[in-house]
Amino acid sequence: MNNKKIRDIIIIIRESYKNNLYLLSTRLLTDIVKEDLKYYKLYILFAYLMQLEDDEDKLKISIQYFSKAINSNKHYLLAYCYRYKTCKKLLEMYKSKNTEYTKELEQLMKLDIEYLKNVSNNFIIKKHIKNFIKNPLSYYDKEKLILKTSSQIKKYIKYFNKEKVKYDYIDIMENYNFFINRSNDDYEAYNLRGFLKYNLKIYDEALEDFNKSISINSRHAENYYNRAKLLYSLNKYEEALKDFRKAQKIFVRNKFDSPLDIIKCDHYIAWCNYKLSRDEKIFLDIEVDDDINDISEGYYNSGKLKYNKKNYNGALIDFNKVNESCKNYSKTKYYKKICQYKIDGNIDIDLIICILRLANIYKNENDFHVTVDLCNEILEYIDRFNNKNNMFWYFYFKGIYLYQLYDVSFLDYKLKEEALYYLNKAKNKIEKENKYYKKIEKIITDITEYGI
Numbered sequence: 001m002n003n004k005k006i007r008d009i010i011i012i013i014r015e016s017y018k019n020n021l022y023l024l025s026t027r028l029l030t031d032i033v034k035e036d037l038k039y040y041k042l043y044i045l046f047a048y049l050m051q052l053e054d055d056e057d058k059l060k061i062s063i064q065y066f067s068k069a070i071n072s073n074k075h076y077l078l079a080y081c082y083r084y085k086t087c088k089k090l091l092e093m094y095k096s097k098n099t100e101y102t103k104e105l106e107q108l109m110k111l112d113i114e115y116l117k118n119v120s121n122n123f124i125i126k127k128h129i130k131n132f133i134k135n136p137l138s139y140y141d142k143e144k145l146i147l148k149t150s151s152q153i154k155k156y157i158k159y160f161n162k163e164k165v166k167y168d169y170i171d172i173m174e175n176y177n178f179f180i181n182r183s184n185d186d187y188e189a190y191n192l193r194g195f196l197k198y199n200l201k202i203y204d205e206a207l208e209d210f211n212k213s214i215s216i217n218s219r220h221a222e223n224y225y226n227r228a229k230l231l232y233s234l235n236k237y238e239e240a241l242k243d244f245r246k247a248q249k250i251f252v253r254n255k256f257d258s259p260l261d262i263i264k265c266d267h268y269i270a271w272c273n274y275k276l277s278r279d280e281k282i283f284l285d286i287e288v289d290d291d292i293n294d295i296s297e298g299y300y301n302s303g304k305l306k307y308n309k310k311n312y313n314g315a316l317i318d319f320n321k322v323n324e325s326c327k328n329y330s331k332t333k334y335y336k337k338i339c340q341y342k343i344d345g346n347i348d349i350d351l352i353i354c355i356l357r358l359a360n361i362y363k364n365e366n367d368f369h370v371t372v373d374l375c376n377e378i379l380e381y382i383d384r385f386n387n388k389n390n391m392f393w394y395f396y397f398k399g400i401y402l403y404q405l406y407d408v409s410f411l412d413y414k415l416k417e418e419a420l421y422y423l424n425k426a427k428n429k430i431e432k433e434n435k436y437y438k439k440i441e442k443i444i445t446d447i448t449e450y451g452i
Contacts, residue, residue, distance in 0.1 A: 043069035084112040126450040187216035221250035296326030399423035
């Protein structure tokens with residue numbers, strides 16, 4: 001079967017899948033997967049369709065092809081997620097049989113859980129499942145994505161960041177692998193692949209790539225900057241601080257670099273000092289310079305640091321200076337309201353709603369530490385509604401709070417059960433016509449439908 005014919009069949013598969021013609025999709029895929037193309041998304045889609053029915057033989061085939069997908073691309077977490085679910089289905093059929101195969105299934109499930117636990121949480125898994133169900137063969141012609149030089153890769157990453165729905169990070173990584181295999185001494189290729197792995201939370205491999213990039217070229221500021229961000233994510237603030245300072249010095253020396261690069265380092269240095277509780281140094285590195293057009297970002301960071309230090313008056317002054325040009329403007333609107341409520345001492349429903357909405361923004365940005373911190377911040381406020389007059393709000397807020405925590409956790413079934421308990425309690429307190437009734441039902445469906 002030639003490549004053109006395969007591409008044509010894949011287009012038909014994609015359309016038939018969209019129209020829920022799963023039987024046709026399976027028939028077309030059956031011939032293609034036998035070609036052994038080592039294209040992981042074909043294997044995953046075929047395996048996914050095989051496991052839709054509770055048929056023992058099909059479930060075995062499904063596990064086989066999820067494993068082939070993992071061998072073809074070890075970083076694609078959906079293969080682990082669905083292999084786990086399929087093994088679980090098959091184990092339930094073998095409850096009464098103590099065979100060698102059940103031990104093999106249990107071992108596979110253990111491996112899958114270990115991998116998923118290291119690189120993801122419920123929220124990330126849920127997003128991947130939604131994207132896969134919507135468009136399982138989002139990119140199938142790998143040859144078109146092969147980029148020839150580091151500069152091409154760099155240009156493409158900017159384009160890719162605008163088209164996140166269209167392509168998958170894992171697809172793009174194949175370009176870096178291809179390029180590095182061809183040219184083993186290009187520091188930019190290692191740096192960019194490390195950046196991609198960092199975004200995928202494959203921290204150990206990302207660190208290897210950044211280290212390799214620095215060993216090839218120790219005068220490149222972005223190598224240190226990206227490694228510093230990784231170390232910061234790993235809570236290694238002293239090491240991150242050293243790298244941010246190195247990156248800062250190189251950016252200063254290289255006059256062709258943007259002043260904004262220096263300012264980004266300044267802001268991260270301030271955050272490292274905050275994490276290290278060096279209060280006297282926190283605000284030394286936050287600059288607000290009218291000539292560089294970084295005003296909003298500077299005020300935003302200064303305001304957020306003051307907010308974290310519970311200086312709500314100072315934070316509000318800074319947040320009020322942030323304008324719509326700031327990428328964090330949507331968050332600033334909620335920070336301003338929260339600061340004002342806290343200054344006035346208004347601990348009411350609107351304050352809790354603002355904090356939960358802010359937590360949701362951070363969650364969608366994959367900033368899960370801040371999400372958890374904000375959720376925990378409202379717990380004491382929620383308990384104030386635990387009385388006869390406010391039982392709906394107490395149950396609703398408690399349920400949403402637990403749902404947010406469950407969503408950014410990994411397989412914490414206790415949180416899941418508690419969230420469902422309080423949300424169902426809240427739902428029983430209102431009429432079906434109430435706007436919150438549908439919201440609660442949607443969240444309950446979200447909790448029960450996705451995850452493993």
